[in-house]
Every structure is written in structure tokens, then in C-alpha cells.
Amino acid sequence: MQIAGVIAVVLLGVLGVFQLALALGAPWGSAAWGGQNEGVLPGRLRVSSGVAGVVLYPLMILFVLVSSELIEADWLPGAGSVAMWILVAFFGIGTLANFASRSRIERAWGPVSLIIAICCAVIAIGI
Secondary structure (H helix, E strand, O other): OHHHHHHHHHHHHHHHHHHHHHHOOOOOHHHOHHHOOOOOOOHHHHHHHHHHHHHHHHHHHHHHHHHOOOOOOOOOOOOOHHHHHHHHHHHHHHHHHHHHOOOHHHHOHHHHHHHHHHHHHHHHHHO
16 A cells, blocks of 8 residues: 555656646646647646646645555545545546547556556555
8 A cells, every 4th residue: 555655646746747847838738738739838727737736736645645654644634545536536537538638748648647546546445
């Protein structure tokens, strides 16, 4: 369970940094958000990437860390198997979306999403 937690946290960190880079203007638009934006993302998607990188991915990381017993955070409500199954569903859908993307580079995120989903399932089963 803890190994799955470490793997998930590392991959979530990669995704979070990627989203922050997009928010700051990295020209990788074809690798995100459906792959329909070459170069720098438009403003609304840069804001979305910023929120994902600053709020969503760090929160997911925190839930994984607590649920996999890598850290203790009694103050965090909702950590546990339900949170992990929600992440399994989220990244399962993300896996399908990434593999279905018309953008070849965005399809590369499919295995990443799949591994995160599997790690979260392992954690949920182990709780």
C-alpha cells in the first residue's frame, strides 16, 4: 500500500508541475486539455491549469499520502477508501480520455493516468 502511495504521489507531482508550467505559459498546449491548443494555452485554460497545479493536485497528493499511511493527518476529513475510489474513477476516466485523444502527445498521459488509478485502487483495497 505504501509503495503504491509513493508511486501515485510522484506521478501526481509530475502532473501538478506540468499543470503549473502550462499556467505559466509553457508551450505544451497540445499535450493537455484535449490537445487542441498548439503552443501556449489560452487564458481560461491557463487559469484552469493554475488551479489544478496549485489546488487540485496538491490536495490529491495529500489524500494519497494520508490514505496510504505515509503521513498522519487526523484533521483531514474524508481521507480513506472513499477518497481513493473517487480518484480511481477520476483517473480511470482520464485514462480513457487520454488514450482517445487526437493528440499523439496527449495520449502519452494515458499510461500515467492508468498507473495512478491502479495505485489508488491498491490503496483503497488495502485500507
